Amino acid sequence: MSRPPAKATAKTAAKRPRRIPGFPPDPDRVEAIFERLARVMPEPKTELTFQDPFTLVVAVALSAQATDVSVNKATDKLFKVADTPEKMLALGEAGLIPFISSIGLYRNKAKNVIALSRRVLEVHGGVVPLNRADLQALPGVGRKTASVVLNELGIEPAIAVDTHVFRVSHRLKLVTGNTPDKVEDQLHQVVPPAYLPKAHHWLILHGRYTCVARKPKCAACVISELCPSRVELGG
Structure with missing residues (x-):
């Protein structure tokens, strides 16, 4: 006679990764977002002036x-x-x-x-x-x-999460994290490897000039149709 499956114990349950609602986002949509950002900003870089x-x-x-x-x-x-x-x-x-x-x-x-x-x-x-x-x-x-x-300097494909990156990442529903560290970790999980080295600059520049804080310029945004927040933002 077969036995019913054993109930999960606290120990076995702890081993199971907790799924975060809404994360990860659809990979095809993420790929399309960065493909379009790369098309309009092929060589993004910091706007700070430096020599070395x-x-x-x-x-x-x-x-x-x-x-x-x-x-x-x-x-x-x-x-x-x-x-x-x-x-x-x-x-x-x-x-x-x-x-x-x-x-x-x-x-x-x-x-x-x-x-x-x-x-x-x-x-x-x-x-x-x-x-x-x-x-x-x-x-x-x-x-x-x-x-x-x-x-x-091209040493590490790091993503520095400032206010622009935090805002844009959430509006695009790429992340769910509520702190810069959590957002950074989630972005590293979802950004396609080919786009990771420049993702930091794309998100910053997009937030600085297009997806601005108060009145985002959805009509001029190359990824607006891929943005779940467009309607609520009034775009």
């Missing part, structure tokens, strides 16, 4: 809660005076502040830029480390800043 890894790290660190435009205006003058860790350290906090005083949180950022310059000199021989662990050990460089640097 050091100036990139500084520019990205300064860009937290500030616009790229405001950072570029400041670094245009700053990098003419201090574009190496040695020169930045010689400038000091007091000398750096006048260059970046138009940027939000400039006092704390000045402190971090000088501290990271010192660490690059003392620990890394004046060369910016290009691996995640050492980058994130630099003062003022968190996961998002490290991801931007590693992605921009």
